Amino acid sequence: MTPSNxxxxxxxxxxxxxxxxxxxxxxxxxxQHVGLISQPLQFFFKQALxxxxxxxxxxxxxxxxxxxxxxxxxxxxxxxxxxxYRRKTWxxxxxxxxxxxxxxxxxxxxxxxxxxxxxxxxxxxxxSDVIIDAVMVENGKKTGMTANFQSVQWLWMNIASVGTSLxxxxxxxxxxxxTAVHVAAMIAMCAPLAVMAASWLIVREEKTAVNLSEMKxxxxxxxxxxxxxxxWAVIAFLAFWNFSPSFGSPWYYHQTDTxxxxxxxxxxxxxxxxxxxxxxxxxxxxxxxxxxxxxxxxFSITTGTIGTLAYLLLLTPTGYSQAIAIxxxxxxxxxxxxxxxxxxxxxxxxxPPKAEGFTFAALMSVVNGFAQVSAIIGARLYVDVxxxxxPLILISAAFTFACILLLPIxxxxxxxxxxxxxxxxxxxxxxKK
Numbered sequence: 001m002t003p004s005n006x007x008x009x010x011x012x013x014x015x016x017x018x019x020x021x022x023x024x025x026x027x028x029x030x031x032q033h034v035g036l037i038s039q040p041l042q043f044f045f046k047q048a049l050x051x052x053x054x055x056x057x058x059x060x061x062x063x064x065x066x067x068x069x070x071x072x073x074x075x076x077x078x079x080x081x082x083x084x085y086r087r088k089t090w091x092x093x094x095x096x097x098x099x100x101x102x103x104x105x106x107x108x109x110x111x112x113x114x115x116x117x118x119x120x121x122x123x124x125x126x127x128s129d130v131i132i133d134a135v136m137v138e139n140g141k142k143t144g145m146t147a148n149f150q151s152v153q154w155l156w157m158n159i160a161s162v163g164t165s166l167x168x169x170x171x172x173x174x175x176x177x178x179t180a181v182h183v184a185a186m187i188a189m190c191a192p193l194a195v196m197a198a199s200w201l202i203v204r205e206e207k208t209a210v211n212l213s214e215m216k217x218x219x220x221x222x223x224x225x226x227x228x229x230x231x232w233a234v235i236a237f238l239a240f241w242n243f244s245p246s247f248g249s250p251w252y253y254h255q256t257d258t259x260x261x262x263x264x265x266x267x268x269x270x271x272x273x274x275x276x277x278x279x280x281x282x283x284x285x286x287x288x289x290x291x292x293x294x295x296x297x298x299f300s301i302t303t304g305t306i307g308t309l310a311y312l313l314l315l316t317p318t319g320y321s322q323a324i325a326i327x328x329x330x331x332x333x334x335x336x337x338x339x340x341x342x343x344x345x346x347x348x349x350x351x352p353p354k355a356e357g358f359t360f361a362a363l364m365s366v367v368n369g370f371a372q373v374s375a376i377i378g379a380r381l382y383v384d385v386x387x388x389x390x391p392l393i394l395i396s397a398a399f400t401f402a403c404i405l406l407l408p409i410x411x412x413x414x415x416x417x418x419x420x421x422x423x424x425x426x427x428x429x430x431x432k433k
Contacts, residue, residue, distance in 0.1 A: 010142065010143060011143075013139075013204055014139065014143045014145055016202050017135070017136075017139055017149065017202070018148070018149065018152050019198075019202065020132075020135075020198055020199065020202040020203065021132070021136060021149055021152050021153045021156075022152050022153065022155070022156040023156070023194065023195070023198050024128075024132050024153070024195050024198065024199070025152075025153040025154065025156045025157040025160075026156040026157065026159060026160045027160070027191035027192065027194050027195050028125060028128075028129065028157055028160075028191070029156070029157040029158065029159070029160025029161045029164060030160050030163075030164055030187070030188055030190075030191040031098060031102070031121065031125055031188045031189075031191035031192055032122075032125055033060070033063045033118050033121065033122055035160070035161070035164050035188065035191075036164040036167065036168055036184045036187060036188050037118075037168070037181065037184040037185060037188055038164075038168060039165070039168035039169055039171075039172055039263070039266065039267060039270070040168055040171050040172055040177070040180035040181045040183075040184045041060070041114075041181060041184075042056060042249070042252055043172040043177050043180060043263060044177040044178060044180070044181050045059065045060075045111070046252075046253070046256070047177045048177040048178060049111060052253075052383055053249040053250045053252070053253045053379050053382055053383055054249070054376075054379040054380050054382070054383040054384070056249050056379075057248070057249045057375055057376055057378075057379035058376060058379070059111070059115065060115070061372055061375075061376055062115060062119065063115065063118055063119065063122050064122075064368055064369075064371075064372040065119075065122075066119065066122040066123040066125075066126040066127075067122065067126045067364075067365070067368040068365050068368050068369040068372070069126075069365065070126055070127075070129070070130045070361035070362070070364055070365045070368070071358050071361045071362040071365055072361075073094075073126065073127040073130040073131065073361060074130045074131075074134060074358035074359070074360065074361035074362070075358045076090070077090050077130065077131050077134060078134070078358050081207075081208050081209060084207035084208060084209065085205050085207060085208070086205065086208065087131050087134065087135055087199075087203055087205055088199060088200055088203050088205055090127070090131050091128055091131050091132070091195065091196065091199040091200070091203070092196050092199070092200060094123075094124045094125075094127035094128040094131065095124055095125075095128050095192035095193070095195045095196045095199075096124070096192070096196065097120055097121075097123060097124035097127075098120065098121045098123075098124025098125045098128065098191075098192035099124070099189050099192040099193050099196075100120060100124075101117050101118065101119070101120030101121035101122075101123075101124065102117075102121055102185045102186070102188050102189035102192075103185075103189055104117040104120065105117035105118065105121075105181070105182070105185040106182050106185050106186055106189075107182065108182075109178050114181070117185075121188075121192075124192060125192070128192070128195060129364075130360075130361040130364075132199070133360050133361070133364070134360065134361075135203060136149045136150070136153070136348075137348050137351050137360050140348060146345060146348050146349070147284070147285070147289035147341070147345050148285055148289065150284075150341050150344050150345055150348070151281050151282070151284045151285030151289065151341055152281075152285070154277070154281045154284075154337060154340065154341055154344075155278055155281035155282060155285070158274045158275075158277035158278045158280075158281060158337065159274070159278055160274075161270070161271075161273075161274035161277065162271045162274040162275050162278065163271075164270075165267050165268070165269075165270025165271040165273070165274055166267050166268065166270075166271045167187075167267075168184065168267055168270070169263050169264045169265070169266055169267015169268065169270070170264065170267065171183055171184055172263040172264075172267070173262075173263050173264045230350055230413055231350050231359070233409040233410050233413065234346055234347060234350040234363065234410065234413060235363065235366055236406065236409065237343075237346070237403065237406045237409070237410060238343060238346075238347065238363060238366045238367050238370075239366050239370050240399070240402070240403055240406060241343060241400075241403050242366070242367050242370040242371045242374060243370040243373065243374050243399065244374055244395070244396045244399035244400055245374050245377045245378035245381060245392055245395050245396055245399070247311075247378050247382065247389055247392045247393065247396070248375050248378070248379070249375070249379050250378065250379055250382040250383075250389060250392065251311075251389070252266070254314075254389055255269075255325075258316075258317060259314065259317050259321050259325075260317060261321075261322070261325075265322065268326075269325055269326065269329050270329075272326050272329040272330050272333070273329035273330070273333035274333065275330065275333070276329060276330040276331060276332070276333025276334040276335075276336075276337070277333045277334060277336065277337035278337075279333075279334045279337075280333065280334035280335065280336065280337030280338045280341075281337050281341065283334065283338060284337065284338050284341045284342070288338055288341070288342065289341075289345070293342070293345070293346055293349070293410070293413060294407060294410070296338075296342035296345075297342055297343075297346070297403075297407060297410070298404065298407070299338065299339075299342075300335075300338060300339030300342050300343070301339075301400060301401060301403050301404050303332065303335035303338070303339065304335065304336070304339055304400040305397050305400045305401040306332075307328070307331075307332030307335055307336065308393060308396045308397040308400055309393065309394075309397045310328045310332060311328065311389065311393050312390070312393055313328070314328070315388075315389060315390055343367075346410070346413060347360060347363040347364070347367075348360060349413055350363070350413055351363075378392055378396075
């Protein structure tokens with residue numbers, strides 16, 4: 001059933017929220033440290049500072065700290081209104097912080113201060129992300145459009161990533177490493193400014209004061225949620241899914257030093273992968289959101305395993321390396337986005353009411369924390385132990401496939417309502433009351 005069949009006003013608001021979520025995630029695709037500034041930053045560390053893959057990974061690991069403490073932002077937003085609002089004013093403050101970090105970064109050349117400035121952008125962007133996700137979870141449950149909201153968010157984030165990948169590669173081609181970082185920072189600063197304006201104009205929220213009875217209700221819901229076996233089952237799955245010794249920085253070095261890909265072509269590959277993720281987001285919204293959660297996760301695990309193993313074709317350079325890389329990035333970029341949306345929808349469905357901001361942020365912190373630990377372990381194994389991508393590819397594929405063993409513990413997760421009467425997939429054990 002569509003929201004319009006229940007409440008025309010709710011339907012209109014849902015459409016406005018779709019615009020907001022698309023814009024916010026488009027801006028996040030530009031403004032995150034893995035956005036426009038990502039390739040210029042790696043280019044700077046490699047060319048100007050001469051760091052190896054493990055050093056780059058560890059140097060930038062601090063930028064994930066603001067993303068691993070996301071529950072704190074959710075807790076503040078859930079409990080403490082700022083000037084009468086739990087969401088709108090916090091969105092203004094957090095995005096202003098991110099914009100100030102990019103402004104400070106312009107002109108910096110010393111790596112420690114560059115990372116410090118990026119920490120401000122990371123704190124602001126991570127907190128903004130938590131608050132927007134809280135708005136998404138709250139309204140997704142009201143409208144039955146959680147999966148649709150998720151697909152729109154990630155569709156536009158990856159549309160942004162297509163542009164940032166191409167333009168980031170271009171900046172590395174035409175500018176010196178330090179200048180490329182500065183130009184990227186100035187462009188990225190526009191993203192949080194746009195979020196400030198859009199969120200204030202679109203988010204519908206009544207003014208409220210600190211309410212002790214409401215805080216007690218939120219706390220009760222929060223503790224009840226963390227006593228839930230369902231929530232802990234989701235935490236276990238997300239942790240294992242994301243703990244897969246990855247080859248992020250090693251893959252960048254492998255492309256430049258072994259496959260001899262140019263910076264421009266690496267940017268093109270990033271754009272191709274993002275284009276695949278755009279297709280994946282569209283496919284998820286149109287087809288996969290209508291399937292049961294079990295079916296979504298089985299598809300994600302299977303394609304994730306195959307996609308990881310596909311990188312075995314790029315261990316050594318051949319005359320077909322560029323074509324193979326383009327194919328892998330496109331096809332499995334789409335599959336990776338479907339998997340991302342499936343796991344995020346799983347997390348959203350597990351959130352207890354009145355504590356959506358904290359709980360969803362906590363689940364995303366599990367994702368970010370284990371992904372970062374995995375990246376550090378992968379980079380260290382590459383530099384100190386294996387000196388090759390082959391073992392990392394095999395280990396990552398094995399971890400991904402092993403997630404299928406965890407599916408039975410997710411049976412109690414409720415299925416979300418789709419955007420029409422047939423949107424909910426076949427019933428599972430989780431549907432039985």
